[in-house]
Amino acid sequence: MSNPSILILPGDGIGPEVMAQVTRIIDWFGEKRDLKFDVETDLVGGAAYDKHGVPLADETMARALEVDAVLLGAVGGPKYDDLDFSVKPERGLLRLRKEMDLFSNLRPAQCFDALADFSSLKKEVVSGLDIMIVRELTSGVYFGEPRGIHKEGNERVGINTQRYTESEIARVARSAFELARKRNNKVCSMEKANVMESGILWRDVVTEIHEAEYPDVELSHMYADNGAMQLVRAPKQFDVIVTDNLFGDVLSDCAAMLTGSLGMLPSASLGAPAENGRPKALYEPVHGSAPDITGQGKANPIACILSFAMALRYSFDQGDEATRLEKAVEKVLADGVRTADLMGPEGGTPVSTTEMGDVILAAL
Amino acid sequence: MSNPSILILPGDGIGPEVMAQVTRIIDWFGEKRDLKFDVETDLVGGAAYDKHGVPLADETMARALEVDAVLLGAVGGPKYDDLDFSVKPERGLLRLRKEMDLFSNLRPAQCFDALADFSSLKKEVVSGLDIMIVRELTSGVYFGEPRGIHKEGNERVGINTQRYTESEIARVARSAFELARKRNNKVCSMEKANVMESGILWRDVVTEIHEAEYPDVELSHMYADNGAMQLVRAPKQFDVIVTDNLFGDVLSDCAAMLTGSLGMLPSASLGAPAENGRPKALYEPVHGSAPDITGQGKANPIACILSFAMALRYSFDQGDEATRLEKAVEKVLADGVRTADLMGPEGGTPVSTTEMGDVILAAL
Numbered sequence: 001m002s003n004p005s006i007l008i009l010p011g012d013g014i015g016p017e018v019m020a021q022v023t024r025i026i027d028w029f030g031e032k033r034d035l036k037f038d039v040e041t042d043l044v045g046g047a048a049y050d051k052h053g054v055p056l057a058d059e060t061m062a063r064a065l066e067v068d069a070v071l072l073g074a075v076g077g078p079k080y081d082d083l084d085f086s087v088k089p090e091r092g093l094l095r096l097r098k099e100m101d102l103f104s105n106l107r108p109a110q111c112f113d114a115l116a117d118f119s120s121l122k123k124e125v126v127s128g129l130d131i132m133i134v135r136e137l138t139s140g141v142y143f144g145e146p147r148g149i150h151k152e153g154n155e156r157v158g159i160n161t162q163r164y165t166e167s168e169i170a171r172v173a174r175s176a177f178e179l180a181r182k183r184n185n186k187v188c189s190m191e192k193a194n195v196m197e198s199g200i201l202w203r204d205v206v207t208e209i210h211e212a213e214y215p216d217v218e219l220s221h222m223y224a225d226n227g228a229m230q231l232v233r234a235p236k237q238f239d240v241i242v243t244d245n246l247f248g249d250v251l252s253d254c255a256a257m258l259t260g261s262l263g264m265l266p267s268a269s270l271g272a273p274a275e276n277g278r279p280k281a282l283y284e285p286v287h288g289s290a291p292d293i294t295g296q297g298k299a300n301p302i303a304c305i306l307s308f309a310m311a312l313r314y315s316f317d318q319g320d321e322a323t324r325l326e327k328a329v330e331k332v333l334a335d336g337v338r339t340a341d342l343m344g345p346e347g348g349t350p351v352s353t354t355e356m357g358d359v360i361l362a363a364l
Numbered sequence: 365m366s367n368p369s370i371l372i373l374p375g376d377g378i379g380p381e382v383m384a385q386v387t388r389i390i391d392w393f394g395e396k397r398d399l400k401f402d403v404e405t406d407l408v409g410g411a412a413y414d415k416h417g418v419p420l421a422d423e424t425m426a427r428a429l430e431v432d433a434v435l436l437g438a439v440g441g442p443k444y445d446d447l448d449f450s451v452k453p454e455r456g457l458l459r460l461r462k463e464m465d466l467f468s469n470l471r472p473a474q475c476f477d478a479l480a481d482f483s484s485l486k487k488e489v490v491s492g493l494d495i496m497i498v499r500e501l502t503s504g505v506y507f508g509e510p511r512g513i514h515k516e517g518n519e520r521v522g523i524n525t526q527r528y529t530e531s532e533i534a535r536v537a538r539s540a541f542e543l544a545r546k547r548n549n550k551v552c553s554m555e556k557a558n559v560m561e562s563g564i565l566w567r568d569v570v571t572e573i574h575e576a577e578y579p580d581v582e583l584s585h586m587y588a589d590n591g592a593m594q595l596v597r598a599p600k601q602f603d604v605i606v607t608d609n610l611f612g613d614v615l616s617d618c619a620a621m622l623t624g625s626l627g628m629l630p631s632a633s634l635g636a637p638a639e640n641g642r643p644k645a646l647y648e649p650v651h652g653s654a655p656d657i658t659g660q661g662k663a664n665p666i667a668c669i670l671s672f673a674m675a676l677r678y679s680f681d682q683g684d685e686a687t688r689l690e691k692a693v694e695k696v697l698a699d700g701v702r703t704a705d706l707m708g709p710e711g712g713t714p715v716s717t718t719e720m721g722d723v724i725l726a727a728l
């Protein structure tokens with residue numbers, strides 16, 4: 001039997017720097033834990049545009065559909081700001097999400113004990129925080145048609161369409177309920193059913209799936225504006241939050257920032273399980289390409305490393321090995337090892353991107 | 365010359381309770397400062413539905429278009445949750461906004477010194493915070509067509525349309541730039557131009573208006589997800605934020621919660637100046653109808669009172685009197701007078717809704 005396969009797409013900005021540390025960790029699992037992967041690397045985003053004139057080559061797309069998991073670094077940067085909409089770096093990422101049908105985007109917002117002081121929120125509000133945002137990722141206003149800019153009389157008009165079908169809502173709802181069962185058994189669904197019909201359908205379908213298939217899970221509904229408020233006021237009231245693509249984009253970033261350590265947060269984007277039981281999957285850090293610190297050895301590789309831990313858990317059924325990796329990261333943080341972004345008033349041992357990789361490997 | 369006219373729409377839940385205190389304050393200005401208003405009162409939201417079967421009667425709508433300013437309490441409540449979309453309490457408010465053409469919604473997020481401890485954020489992150497969110501209020505996904513829920517095959521599909529014209533964006537941008545000139549001369553515009561064409565048009569038009577008419581104001585652009593993050597991380601970096609209807613809904617609630625005192629925050633919704641120089645205007649607290657505390661004398665009337673202060677400033681050109689009222693509120697807070705929602709660990713003098721009205725009148 002061949003090894004499970006991974007396609008690595010480092011992308012732009014700090015993407016390649018943080019991904020280099022992940023590669024070392026993948027190698028470690030091969031050597032020390034006999035968990036071998038077939039790894040290949042390719043281009044996405046601005047890096048792909050520079051070579052191919054498109055932010056994702058067709059061959060790369062084809063490989064992404066064949067491998068067992070994709071690991072992505074980050075896309076975008078000021079160099080590409082003036083590109084036409086259709087070839088912007090982001091379109092590469094959006095094409096992967098859409099064609100791999102990765103409808104369920106898991107974004108944990110977890111506050112690491114060693115970093116609780118780091119949040120702009122009071123320690124008691126965020127310490128021990130552990131929420132999971134499940135964001136619908138392949139539909140809604142990101143992909144709805146009609147869209148574009150056209151002329152009416154002598155005015156430009158910009159249009160996008162928020163569109164959700166029943167089955168699109170149902171499948172992401174199921175994925176949230178399944179996750180909740182493995183956590184604290186609570187789901188809060190967020191929309192604007194008070195002003196949007198697509199929000200009414202969202203609320204209705206989530207409620208129907210709940211009643212028919214997951215009556216044991218506690219379900220609540222909240223308007224998305226109130227959701228943003230409650231995340232800031234008392235985030236620990238939540239366990240799993242399920243919401244649409246656009247609200248999920250904004251609310252998950254808000255939740256991520258609560259933890260005070262954006263450089264720490266991984267994400268998994270999952271499709272439906274394939275014949276081999278493995279869902280199509282893409283793992284990426286929540287942070288962006290950080291052009292301001294690119295190439296300086298300052299980037300924090302932990303979010304990208306924890307994204308690989310999520311891959312171990314969700315794609316390769318290696319929950320114990322994922323926990324091993326997560327524990328190594330926790331230990332290093334508890335020991336006071338800090339990349340620049342984690343350097344707070346209480347100090348710590350400053351390290352570069354590569355040095356952070358070193359100590360995590362040592363902790364493993 | 366007749367007195368300026370005000371239409372009071374207390375609405376649902378705690379709306380009537382907080383508005384009762386505003387009425388006393390309006391009377392005070394008439395008696396003590398010779399600022400007399402012609403005040404009339406009518407129904408909106410669930411209260412209007414109960415009487416008329418619609419959340420805003422046509423006669424009320426007509427009066428709203430005639431008076432110089434509308435003061436609104438709050439709409440909605442669990443009693444009306446199962447009403448048809450078209451007659452929900454919120455539709456009354458949305459109809460007012462749309463037919464009065466109140467395109468510019470000003471939502472200050474201000475942290476009161478006496479209440480800085482009250483925020484879930486660290487004191488140094490929020491103390492002295494003073495941002496103004498300008499939210500487009502009459503277009504975007506709230507009003508775009510087509511919309512609704514229909515069947516495709518045997519599936520339901522929910523649709524809403526995000527739609528912005530050039531002139532809709534231009535007028536709200538102007539209103540943000542004008543405000544910035546009276547403040548710290550900085551505007552940050554937020555959208556998702558990286559994934560939505562309507563966001564590209566938004567960014568382009570804001571940039572054009574800036575270059576042509578307000579080159580003296582500092583303008584920056586931010587993706588709305590990053591905006592949510594930055595609001596949580598370091599809100600004091602902002603002066604004026606301008607954004608669309610839906611992002612404005614979520615981001616302004618997020619910003620409001622940063623201050624820790626939702627019961628304190630007013631808002632103004634303004635249209636274009638009419639012949640008499642006065643814009644069409646509606647003033648309302650940012651908080652909702654709070655059904656959980658309705659009728660218990662617990663509601664904090666300050667947000668509604670400060671909304672009237674905004675009316676004095678923006679509709680009646682009485683900036684000094686507005687400041688007088690705001691100072692009275694600040695004094696009362698500094699003295700430790702607290703409605704239940706403001707009662708923190710450091711204690712204070714607990715008061716009811718009416719007693720809060722009493723002390724503010726005394727401070728005036």
Ligand SMILES: CC(C)[C@H](C(=O)O)[C@@H](O)C(=O)O
Nearest residue numbers: 076090093094249558559589
């Ligand atoms: C880069 C961008 C297209 C993307 C999004 O809007 O989904 C990002 O913000 C994210 O949340 O993954």
Ligand SMILES: CC(C)[C@H](C(=O)O)[C@@H](O)C(=O)O
Nearest residue numbers: 194195225440454457458613
């Ligand atoms: C009540 C509701 C219709 C409204 C909105 O979504 O605009 C409210 O949330 C607000 O922000 O004023």
